[in-house]
Amino acid sequence: MKFDLHTHHDRCGHAEGKIRDYIEAALANGLSIIGISDHSPFLASEENQLNPAIAMAKSELPEYVAEVLRLKEQYRGKIEVLLGIESDFFPEHAELYKRVYAEYPFDYRIGSVHVSSGKHIFDKTRWDKVDEEQLKTEAEIYLGLIQASAQSGMFEILGHIDAIKGFCPAIAGHLSPLMEQTLQVIAASGVSIEVNTSGKFKPSGGWHPSLDILERAAYYGVSVTFGSDSHVPERVGDEWEDVREALKKLGFKEWTFYRERKRQSIPL
Template sequence: MKFDLHTHHDRCGHAQDKIRDYIEAAIKGGLSVIGISDHSPYFGSPLEHAQPQIAMAKSEFPRYVEEVLALKQEYAGKIDVLLGVESDFFPEHIEIYKQEYAKYPFDYIIGSVHLSGGVSIFNRNRWKGLSNPEKVVHKEEYYRLIQESARTGLFQILGHIDAMKGFYPAFSDIPTPKVDETLQVISDCGVAIEINTSGKTKDVGGWYPSDEILERALHYGVEVTFGSDSHVPSRVGDEWDQVRARLKEIGFTHWVYYKEKKKQSVQL
């Protein structure tokens, strides 16, 4: 049974095409489940539409939910359409986000750290001129935020947990025990991590997280799910079969998705 829980569309300002196009691509690709999970508005900002090239406007959010729910009904019997959202994690605004999400019947919420130390994790310039000890500090702050996001109880899934390597592949080689510590926290909190195949669109290539982290995740009993993080319909379900095969090689026996925030286990 094929599923993909991480897809975007044109509302966020940096993805192409409509939600329907992603659903149709999923059906064409043989998926049984497609999750729609566009970027949440910046609820902590006083602006109606902060960062218009990154996330949707606040006023678009109820329309987004309404559209997904309508498509869920329309496609019933053809494919299971799930209502999700990819949520930025801002510790100082977590209560606002909880209040907003409580208004809607989400199947799942992906929590993703996109900013660390006030700088985008994808900003390659953040690494320029740093000493090795300073690089460790940056990496550990990123994983501290991921730990904190796991502990909120708001998220069923944590997104791309080593995406900081996207435009700085050497990130993976920065030594710190914080990664193992973070995996233990994630396991303790019962949150899943996604294998996100969008790393292939960045300098690093490949997937998030690395095989090494996936091996450690298995050791700590962390459950995994799949997300293409597609911003174009053609990437829906991208490399699903390869990810499934690799997980089996690592030693995983199943992966999960969420419906009505309840874990659904799928054998590999």
């Protein structure tokens, strides 16, 4: 059963295509399940759309949900369409996000840390002239947020848990000593992590998380799911079979998806 839980569309301002385009691409690529998980609005902002190039407007959220639900019905019997969302994690606004998400019938919510130390993790300029001590500190802050997001009760899935290395490969060495504890926290929380295949488009390369982290995740019994993080329809399901084979070699026996926020297991 082939699936992909991490896809975007043009509402977020940096993806191409409509939701229907991603569903059609999933059908063409032989998927049984497609999850739509566009970027949540910045709910704590006084502005309707704080950053049009990053996330949808607050006023778009109800229509986003309604559109996915309409398409779920239209494609019933052809492919299962799941309603998801990719949410930033801001500890200071966690209760607000919980209240808003409770209003909608999400099948799953992906928690992704995109902002740490007040800056976006994919802001290339933040890494200019940083020394090793600063990288160590940033790694600690970032993984602290990953741990807090796992423990928040807000999410079923954690997105790209080592993505801070995307435009700063040098920070990877500082993530490693802290990742062991982070995986233990994730395992205890019961949330899943995704294998995100979009890392190849960044200087760090590879998947998020990397194979060494996935190996330790298997050791601690962390459940895993799959997400292409596609921002163009052509990438739906990208490298699904490669990820499946890699997980089997690492000792995983199954992977998961979520329906009505309940974990469903699929043998590898």
